[in-house]
Amino acid sequence: MTEALAIRGLSKTYGTVRAVSGISLSIKAGERVALIGASGSGKSTMMRLASGLLVGDADGGEVRVFGEAIQSNGKLSGDARRIRRRIGLIFQKFNLVNRMSVLSNVLVGSLGRISALRGTLGMFEHADREAAWLAMTQVGIEQHIYKRAEALSGGQQQRAAIARALVQRAEIIVADEPIASLDPKSAKRVMEILSKLNRTQGITLLVSLHQVDYARAYFDRVIAMRAGEVVFDGPAAKLTPAFLTELYGASAEELILPGQTEATPVMDPAIIDVTRNHAAELARVN
Numbered sequence: 001m002t003e004a005l006a007i008r009g010l011s012k013t014y015g016t017v018r019a020v021s022g023i024s025l026s027i028k029a030g031e032r033v034a035l036i037g038a039s040g041s042g043k044s045t046m047m048r049l050a051s052g053l054l055v056g057d058a059d060g061g062e063v064r065v066f067g068e069a070i071q072s073n074g075k076l077s078g079d080a081r082r083i084r085r086r087i088g089l090i091f092q093k094f095n096l097v098n099r100m101s102v103l104s105n106v107l108v109g110s111l112g113r114i115s116a117l118r119g120t121l122g123m124f125e126h127a128d129r130e131a132a133w134l135a136m137t138q139v140g141i142e143q144h145i146y147k148r149a150e151a152l153s154g155g156q157q158q159r160a161a162i163a164r165a166l167v168q169r170a171e172i173i174v175a176d177e178p179i180a181s182l183d184p185k186s187a188k189r190v191m192e193i194l195s196k197l198n199r200t201q202g203i204t205l206l207v208s209l210h211q212v213d214y215a216r217a218y219f220d221r222v223i224a225m226r227a228g229e230v231v232f233d234g235p236a237a238k239l240t241p242a243f244l245t246e247l248y249g250a251s252a253e254e255l256i257l258p259g260q261t262e263a264t265p266v267m268d269p270a271i272i273d274v275t276r277n278h279a280a281e282l283a284r285v286n
């Protein structure tokens with residue numbers, strides 16, 4: 001089976017903090033993989049490295065997306081932008097441009113495919129708009145098409161972000177704590193949509209979660225991180241409370257008891273960069 005994501009010997013150090021330490025893993029096309037770990041275990045860093053939003057240390061690590069190196073030896077590939085189009089990025093804080101319509105936000109997904117001129121003039125073709133409409137119906141937000149993104153609930157905004165990834169024709173969705181800011185009902189809906197996209201369209205999923213219950217309910221395979229390393233990679237069913245306590249000691253509580261440690265909604269520089277790019281692209285097309 002095709003390898004969607006191949007990570008070999010990847011590390012990332014911030015000053016004296018070893019955020020990711022020599023990770024190697026492989027995710028096959030069509031797999032759904034949850035990434036769990038206590039706060040600070042390296043999940044976000046790993047996902048940014050995997051998506052080419054961040055480069056690893058210059059000591060031999062490599063990330064391949066569908067066979068193409070997006071980064072190696074601490075350097076981003078010259079083709080990183082093109083390769084990254086195969087990855088749909090979903091963040092905890094949705095990353096929509098608030099003052100733009102839901103439609104415009106979803107159409108951003110097609111910007112990588114159309115010419116710069118058409119993008120600049122906002123000349124989306126009928127097919128682009130149709131794809132945006134279809135994606136919005138798939139996630140159930142078509143009735144909000146002309147509303148500003150900021151007028152939507154958190155769950156609806158996250159679904160708009162998923163629709164944008166669909167318009168982008170993402171083959172793998174890398175979602176960094178996509179449900180951490182949502183109420184349980186909205187969280188369940190988002191997880192069901194991601195799961196359905198995996199089943200019906202074969203979209204590969206790599207999703208980080210704070211709550212192991214969701215990992216067990218929606219994923220076949222779970223990768224658990226601790227202090228920058230992979231400490232478990234196997235079936236979700238194995239993650240019993242006793243096993244989690246063995247892996248994490250007292251920190252297991254934040255994974256076992258949902259809602260105990262809501263992640264702080266701080267935007268980091270990489271995410272701000274992505275938002276800025278979307279905003280600049282949207283400003284050009286509107």
Ligand SMILES: Nc1ncnc2c1ncn2[C@@H]1O[C@H](COP(=O)(O)OP(=O)(O)OP(=O)(O)O)[C@@H](O)[C@H]1O
Pocket residue numbers: 014017018019037038039040041042043044045046263
């Ligand atoms: N930009 C940065 N500068 C310095 N240190 C960082 C930076 N980003 C992450 N770190 C550190 O790297 C380690 C891993 O952080 P990371 O955000 O990847 O963990 P996480 O598992 O995603 O945590 P959380 O669940 O709280 O989001 C932590 O010790 C963190 O403080």
